[in-house]
Amino acid sequence: MEKINGGVCAPQGFKANGVHCGIRKNKTKRDLALIVSETRCAAACVYTQNLVKGAPILVTKKHVADGYAQAIVCNSGNANTCNADGEEIAEGMCGLVAQHTGIAAEDVVVASTGVIGRPLSLEPMAEHMEELAAGLGAYSTEAAQAIMTTDTVEKQIAYTFRLGGKPCTIGAIGKGVGMINPNMATMLVFVTTDAAISPAMLQKALSENVKDTFNMVSVDGDTSTNDMVCVLANGLAGNEPVTEAGKDYAAFRKALYAVMEYLCRCIAKDGEGATKLLECKVSGAKSKAVARTVAKSVIKSSLFKAAMFGADANWGRVLCAVGYAGADVDVMKVDVSFRSRAGELTVCQNGSGVPFSEEEAKRVLSEDEITVLIALNSGKAKATAWGCDLTYEYVRINGDYRT
Amino acid sequence: MEKINGGVCAPQGFKANGVHCGIRKNKTKRDLALIVSETRCAAACVYTQNLVKGAPILVTKKHVADGYAQAIVCNSGNANTCNADGEEIAEGMCGLVAQHTGIAAEDVVVASTGVIGRPLSLEPMAEHMEELAAGLGAYSTEAAQAIMTTDTVEKQIAYTFRLGGKPCTIGAIGKGVGMINPNMATMLVFVTTDAAISPAMLQKALSENVKDTFNMVSVDGDTSTNDMVCVLANGLAGNEPVTEAGKDYAAFRKALYAVMEYLCRCIAKDGEGATKLLECKVSGAKSKAVARTVAKSVIKSSLFKAAMFGADANWGRVLCAVGYAGADVDVMKVDVSFRSRAGELTVCQNGSGVPFSEEEAKRVLSEDEITVLIALNSGKAKATAWGCDLTYEYVRINGDYRT
Numbered sequence: 001m002e003k004i005n006g007g008v009c010a011p012q013g014f015k016a017n018g019v020h021c022g023i024r025k026n027k028t029k030r031d032l033a034l035i036v037s038e039t040r041c042a043a044a045c046v047y048t049q050n051l052v053k054g055a056p057i058l059v060t061k062k063h064v065a066d067g068y069a070q071a072i073v074c075n076s077g078n079a080n081t082c083n084a085d086g087e088e089i090a091e092g093m094c095g096l097v098a099q100h101t102g103i104a105a106e107d108v109v110v111a112s113t114g115v116i117g118r119p120l121s122l123e124p125m126a127e128h129m130e131e132l133a134a135g136l137g138a139y140s141t142e143a144a145q146a147i148m149t150t151d152t153v154e155k156q157i158a159y160t161f162r163l164g165g166k167p168c169t170i171g172a173i174g175k176g177v178g179m180i181n182p183n184m185a186t187m188l189v190f191v192t193t194d195a196a197i198s199p200a201m202l203q204k205a206l207s208e209n210v211k212d213t214f215n216m217v218s219v220d221g222d223t224s225t226n227d228m229v230c231v232l233a234n235g236l237a238g239n240e241p242v243t244e245a246g247k248d249y250a251a252f253r254k255a256l257y258a259v260m261e262y263l264c265r266c267i268a269k270d271g272e273g274a275t276k277l278l279e280c281k282v283s284g285a286k287s288k289a290v291a292r293t294v295a296k297s298v299i300k301s302s303l304f305k306a307a308m309f310g311a312d313a314n315w316g317r318v319l320c321a322v323g324y325a326g327a328d329v330d331v332m333k334v335d336v337s338f339r340s341r342a343g344e345l346t347v348c349q350n351g352s353g354v355p356f357s358e359e360e361a362k363r364v365l366s367e368d369e370i371t372v373l374i375a376l377n378s379g380k381a382k383a384t385a386w387g388c389d390l391t392y393e394y395v396r397i398n399g400d401y402r403t
Numbered sequence: 404m405e406k407i408n409g410g411v412c413a414p415q416g417f418k419a420n421g422v423h424c425g426i427r428k429n430k431t432k433r434d435l436a437l438i439v440s441e442t443r444c445a446a447a448c449v450y451t452q453n454l455v456k457g458a459p460i461l462v463t464k465k466h467v468a469d470g471y472a473q474a475i476v477c478n479s480g481n482a483n484t485c486n487a488d489g490e491e492i493a494e495g496m497c498g499l500v501a502q503h504t505g506i507a508a509e510d511v512v513v514a515s516t517g518v519i520g521r522p523l524s525l526e527p528m529a530e531h532m533e534e535l536a537a538g539l540g541a542y543s544t545e546a547a548q549a550i551m552t553t554d555t556v557e558k559q560i561a562y563t564f565r566l567g568g569k570p571c572t573i574g575a576i577g578k579g580v581g582m583i584n585p586n587m588a589t590m591l592v593f594v595t596t597d598a599a600i601s602p603a604m605l606q607k608a609l610s611e612n613v614k615d616t617f618n619m620v621s622v623d624g625d626t627s628t629n630d631m632v633c634v635l636a637n638g639l640a641g642n643e644p645v646t647e648a649g650k651d652y653a654a655f656r657k658a659l660y661a662v663m664e665y666l667c668r669c670i671a672k673d674g675e676g677a678t679k680l681l682e683c684k685v686s687g688a689k690s691k692a693v694a695r696t697v698a699k700s701v702i703k704s705s706l707f708k709a710a711m712f713g714a715d716a717n718w719g720r721v722l723c724a725v726g727y728a729g730a731d732v733d734v735m736k737v738d739v740s741f742r743s744r745a746g747e748l749t750v751c752q753n754g755s756g757v758p759f760s761e762e763e764a765k766r767v768l769s770e771d772e773i774t775v776l777i778a779l780n781s782g783k784a785k786a787t788a789w790g791c792d793l794t795y796e797y798v799r800i801n802g803d804y805r806t
Contacts (some may be wrong), residue, residue, distance in 0.1 A: 006625055048725060049727070050726040050727045050736045051725075051726040051727070051732060051734050052722050052723055052725065052726030052727075052754070053726075065408040079719070081719065082719060082722055082751070082754055082755050082756055083755060083756070084755045115717075115719060115754070116717075116719025116720070116722065117718060117721060117722070117751065117756035118719075118756065119756075131558050139441050157526075162716040182744055201800055220706060223723075223726075223727035224723065225719075225722075225723050225726060241726065252472025301625055302623040302625060302705070302797075303623060303625045303801055304803070306797070306800075306801030306802050307799055307801065307802070309798065309802045310801070310802030312802065314518075315520060316482070316484065316485060316518060316520040316521075316628075317519070317625070319455050319519065319520070319628075320453060320455055320519060320626075320627065321623065321625065322452040322454075323453040323455030323456075323626075323628060324452070324453040324454070324455075324625070324626035329454060331454050331455045348485065348520065351485055352457070352486060352487045352520070353485055353486070353520035353521065353522075390798055390801075391798055392795045392798050392799070394705075394709070394798070395712065395794055395795050395797070395798060396795070397708055397709075398705070398709030398710065398712070398713070399709050399712045399713030400717065400795075
């Protein structure tokens, strides 16, 4: 597997674009993205588990129910959620795509991200869809920019890999970075690939991978109403189609995992106001479920996150979050260490503190990527969760997001 | 019922004191509190549900296992948690009380609050216990100050009430204000009363009340390792002892509830860095459990908390937190309003936004006590949760708490 440029346009047969259509006031900010495939694709999605679901989620579910799709349209600046006419507007967006690309409206995946509960007008999108469609090309960056909300950088990635000897490519764009919490697909991520794979196996790979990737990211503990991960596979690589578990499926799943894990780290690192990427690696758990629960509990702790912002080795907060995770843990067996580029430091063994140099701790924790290692010493299961520190900037961003 | 002064010393036969013994570096900060009763008391406690429990919790559980106690000792500045010699130190604190008051060590309730995982030395307490015990008197305020950590004000309350015609008194001190989350008794609260009541009925009243009071408070979503609510009842009011459910039990429970609810509001309002008390009132739920779950989900949302700090009527975040609460709710029936001294404003009906004046919203939300009213319109159950806004100051306090 090799990392390459090109994002969602790296795989054969995919084009993308992003424009400013006017949903957002700031004219320098793109707010409408389109991704299309030359041919119809196997499609798989995972969605937010919030009972309040954005209208686009409901429309997308209908459109991919048959396992196929050919385009993705997404606006930022407005979530099209809790609006009485939401589904009509989301269908209208798909209709506009159909009108200007010739792709059937029922083969369009639609997504929206931004403020909840503000009516979304079709008008600016109707005015700019022709320009958006006419400009389709190798513009993954523009599409990635157009789906950003409070993200500070666009997020995209692509890898090449092989299926049955044939070179294949997989690419993706994603956005965070608030209302991010581990409960199903917790952000917008659009993945494209030219691998040939059946809708069922594509869904299986996505659903399996999401448990250890997007479900393990938390920025602020809030599960958004609009989160979606969508994968389109157009089969243009010409590999023997993957239709069952086996070596090819495993290779595909691995490539998809690489894309998903990369975007997890990007989203956590760019979490609202974040100055640091936090990674929590739990080992020695009795079960995978225990490992995941403990890792998520620690990564979500406001007190732990604030301590990491202050480069304060307050490991008691780590142990505290292990203790209230609600998982089967013997706290008297727990070891805790902190690790970064600057070194590794053990701060707790068998549930009790061990002496360490505060100076050394400060050095380790002043890096911008920190791993907290939690050894439960009660089994063999492992899990990793990603998050970020809690900063003044998070409060500033969210104290007045709408205005 | 009448509110009176005197805190834990208002009921007959109780004395208290608080001194600086040297656990905290700041010499102007009291850090050791003692409350004693003239006579042995019925005792009831509720504790944190964190698997990591402070050593004092374990010792207190042993000491009140027989349903009786006569004194409470508590230090701040060190949680005596995750220390290998923790139980020995906690027993040592009880021993010091016994030595200087003549009360049996097994009748002493012990609590500690502060940093986790730092060894606690008995020495400063041994040096100052004589002074603490000799100075016992009507010093509820000093005791309340001595248990504060990041609290900005001491918290105490007392009420008079009647049981079977006899005047009784109940008083309490409490402390927050970080690591506060609804999962059992989520802070330190010590309640004294001269009412006569059996240990079993005292425990029943406390356990029932805690569900709608301390379990409904969240400052930061972290459940502390050391939380405890302890009630001592010495019976000196001379009422017919309460030994079964009935009118007197109901009257006692009501008085205890008033004390508990008052301290809930104090603790939420003084939440770390808070500028506002937030109250979430859920009505029309299918069950009490649904009402509680929804109220807690909203009060815990970082995004909602930050919006309230910014006086931003971002009700979409309220609906979002209703949706991910994990409760049986029909989101298409939900109404949301904001209320404060400045007025009341409906922002969402039947799950969709309704037009409102942003100016009016700013006026309502600029007050320092905000109520968000959530009508689920699906039943008759109600619940209230308390919390506070998320501010720059929370991040500052927790970015470097230990130093």
